[in-house]
Amino acid sequence: MRVKSNWDLKPLYDVIAKIQGSANPDEWIIRGNHHDGWVNGAEDPISGQVALLEEARAMGELLKSGWKPKRTIIYCAWDGEEPGLLGSTEWAETHADELSQHAVAYINSDSNGRGYLDLIGSHTLEKFMNDVARDIQDPETKLSAWKRDQLRDIANAPSPERKQEIRQRADLRLAALGSGSDYTPFLQHVGIASLNIGYGGEDRGGIYHSIYDDFYWYTHFGDTDFVYGRALAQTGGSAVMRLADADLLPFEFGNFADTVQMYVRELKQMSQKMQDEIRERNRELDEGLFAATADPKEKSVPPKKEDVPPHLNFAPLENAADALSASAGEYTKAFARTREIGGATLASISLADVNKLLMESERKLLTREGLPNRPWYRHQLYAPGFYTGYAAKTVPAVREAIEQKQWKQAEQGIGVVARVLQDEAALISSAAQKLSAAH
Numbered sequence: 001m002r003v004k005s006n007w008d009l010k011p012l013y014d015v016i017a018k019i020q021g022s023a024n025p026d027e028w029i030i031r032g033n034h035h036d037g038w039v040n041g042a043e044d045p046i047s048g049q050v051a052l053l054e055e056a057r058a059m060g061e062l063l064k065s066g067w068k069p070k071r072t073i074i075y076c077a078w079d080g081e082e083p084g085l086l087g088s089t090e091w092a093e094t095h096a097d098e099l100s101q102h103a104v105a106y107i108n109s110d111s112n113g114r115g116y117l118d119l120i121g122s123h124t125l126e127k128f129m130n131d132v133a134r135d136i137q138d139p140e141t142k143l144s145a146w147k148r149d150q151l152r153d154i155a156n157a158p159s160p161e162r163k164q165e166i167r168q169r170a171d172l173r174l175a176a177l178g179s180g181s182d183y184t185p186f187l188q189h190v191g192i193a194s195l196n197i198g199y200g201g202e203d204r205g206g207i208y209h210s211i212y213d214d215f216y217w218y219t220h221f222g223d224t225d226f227v228y229g230r231a232l233a234q235t236g237g238s239a240v241m242r243l244a245d246a247d248l249l250p251f252e253f254g255n256f257a258d259t260v261q262m263y264v265r266e267l268k269q270m271s272q273k274m275q276d277e278i279r280e281r282n283r284e285l286d287e288g289l290f291a292a293t294a295d296p297k298e299k300s301v302p303p304k305k306e307d308v309p310p311h312l313n314f315a316p317l318e319n320a321a322d323a324l325s326a327s328a329g330e331y332t333k334a335f336a337r338t339r340e341i342g343g344a345t346l347a348s349i350s351l352a353d354v355n356k357l358l359m360e361s362e363r364k365l366l367t368r369e370g371l372p373n374r375p376w377y378r379h380q381l382y383a384p385g386f387y388t389g390y391a392a393k394t395v396p397a398v399r400e401a402i403e404q405k406q407w408k409q410a411e412q413g414i415g416v417v418a419r420v421l422q423d424e425a426a427l428i429s430s431a432a433q434k435l436s437a438a439h
């Protein structure tokens with residue numbers, strides 16, 4: 001095969017629009033979707049981009065009627081997403097210092113269709129995103145987008161225990177962000193709490209990045225009457241306005257700590273399972289099991305004997321996760337008291353110090369050095385897998401080291417992530433104390 005590529009240099013155009021905040025102009029809510037398409041791009045990215053434009057239009061109408069957001073809102077249409085998240089990455093890198101001082105959250109969308117609301121993003125915003133989803137009506141069922149998601153999750157749950165958890169847990173779990181869209185530089189390089197929103201699951205697809213992703217396909221098989229376009233604009237617009245106008249930023253750490261505890265349990269189980277499997281296979285080799293069961297008429301090769309992986313010391317990670325749970329508990333308590341006291345008192349006290357810490361809570365999850373072998377990715381909880389393309393790896397420094405059987409790196413990763421989480425726990429405790437002192 002002969003491949004011919006066009007290596008011309010072309011300019012890219014990001015379109016950035018800003019609504020200045022009236023009370024806290026230095027706190028930024030950022031909302032983005034790319035505008036370049038691989039070919040025709042009706043679904044990817046225009047179905048997401050039109051929802052974003054509709055939100056921006058609605059905010060314009062509100063501004064004309066006298067509404068002013070407390071915080072600054074920045075709407076972004078990214079160019080060059082398809083060849084490698086180029087427009088958003090250049091913008092985020094150029095403004096990295098300002099962003100780490102001022103950014104509250106980044107809300108991304110990319111494409112949209114009929115079906116279910118995706119719940120993906122930073123777990124410090126899990127409760128916030130659940131609350132938004134509870135207030136959006138699903139156009140087909142007239143249930144809330146949240147209820148429809150919950151019922152779908154129960155239907156798909158692999159075990160009775162999991163079904164039970166979905167029924168009983170107050171909030172639906174957010175999936176972790178990997179990559180494949182413009183949230184990557186904001187979340188994984190600059191450490192801005194991020195969400196990715198979009199509807200889908202009933203539109204079949206098959207057109208992704210092809211010439212068939214066009215207006216005909218979209219209006220016959222995608223969101224045929226654009227009702228999910230409206231739902232997405234309502235979802236993104238509600239999220240942006242709530243973040244822009246909240247007295248106290250809607251970060252929450254109970255769900256976050258619960259998620260970290262779950263990741264730590266997964267890592268321990270994965271490590272144990274690898275030991276068990278290798279031990280069993282070595283035993284089967286010693287027993288001559290593979291030679292005995294191989295059909296001599298079919299060519300086969302038995303697996304090689306492997307060293308049983310060493311026991312890793314997960315204690316630093318477990319202690320850090322417990323510290324996180326404890327500080328999350330403190331914050332939840334301080335927050336509940338704030339609610340008891342009520343809105344009038346809350347508005348009269350200064351929450352600036354608390355908000356400042358809440359904004360920093362995602363930044364704290366970065367390290368300066370970044371992940372092993374890829375220093376640009378600095379978030380210690382979420383990354384695209386080194387070998388998985390878009391798919392997320394959580395606690396990547398530890399998880400990938402175990403998967404690659406790099407035990408020394410796994411131990412080092414445990415130390416690094418544990419320190420990051422201890423620092424995060426200290427920040428959350430400090431936010432809880434400041435919130436209590438504000439009463």
Ligand SMILES: [Zn+2]
Binds near residue numbers: 034044045081110181
């Ligand atoms: Zn896209």
